[in-house]
Amino acid sequence: MKKYKVKSIGNNTIAISGKCDDLKWNSAEALTDFISAWDDEPIKRIEFKSLWNNTHLFFCFKVFDSEVHIDKTDDTVDSIGNSDRVELFFRTDAELNPYYCLEIDPTPRIMDFIAYPNKKFNFDWNWPQKDILVKSHKEKDYFIVEGQITLASLKEFNLIKNNKIETGIFRAKFNQQEDLSFEPTWISWVNPNTETPNFHTPTSFGELHLID
Template identity: 35%
Template sequence: MLNLVILVILAGAIQSCQKSMKNIYYVERMDQQEDSPGNLVDIDWSHARLLDDFISPWQQAPTNTLFRALYDDDFFYFRFDVKESNILVYRNQNDEQEVVRSERVEIFFRQDERLDPYFGLEMDASGRVYDYQAHHYRKFEPQWTWPEGQLEVRSKRLTDGYTVMGKVGLESLKTLGLMDGNRLQAGLYRGRCTQLQGGNAEFHWISWIDPKTEQPDFHVASSFGALVFIK
């Protein structure tokens, strides 16, 4: 009986550890002198850890989404690689909020689990960025913009998908109260646009972390993990 209890405890501990590890992505540091790029397209991503276990909690479908990140003394660099044969992007007035009707990837940052506030970067396959500050629950401030000179995003269309690359100034992450030592609380997502008619879009929602919600929803504390900067 005692052995059975011990086995149950060990199994629970292992499961908890595996869940904890699943919620952490380790951000490798670039060598400041040798690797730090002059621009995004010059980044050598070979040292970045590959995050390839995105999930589709609400639909059984391939995710075809990869993520990598690096950092140096000044910036946090990120990259999404998406495999997609039918890239749907909505364009009307080319307003940044048209991103929410388009094929896109997303990063959310938060100070803590209260999500008061949290910050969103939604980036479509054309490189347009919808950046905002928000408060729980879904109280958006769409006129808010990321601090000047602290954000750059580029995209590249490929024959079988697209890539979105960006860099965020560490200064802005600290100013916004998002850096906790070497840890950054973040959510990583993709909105795969499966149908677009006029301004009406339908999506297949993809996430790094399963938020355990009945309906698709990234704007909850349970959808976040941690990006840990390796010193």
């Protein structure tokens, strides 16, 4: 299982601005080994960083892309699901029973839901608002999604075990086709080794290790 070391910032915190411009981010390792397992086209650079303190897990995506697609129809699951976005999945066990999904577009709208094996999704479930904060920023050549999640909520959902969080880290990139429709390229940190695109499978997860 692939591993990423989440460094501690002790009793310090990070000011979530949407720009990942807090200097403490300089101490975080940049995870960049993303792949598109079902597409031969090269992908543009994606940087993921994470840090933690005694109360929160912090995360930052920097996605290099000058042609970002956002479906602005409304704020429904369908609209977010048709937009470029980054995704974090957290699982309680290898059976995915259950796992928790956060899919965030560059605006940033959040599609959060609890899921069960065989792609059984409950979109009526939401991550408690008091336990999550997400902001974003968009420039010509990239966008950033930055956020924090309380450790209390991760523990409540049984997602931290021995200072490890089994996590899927993903990106959906929508490309315009000749008929002007948009089709996604699915990008992940871990190669799920599935025949067709599928993040909702045990093989798509790695581990975040919370270290001192």
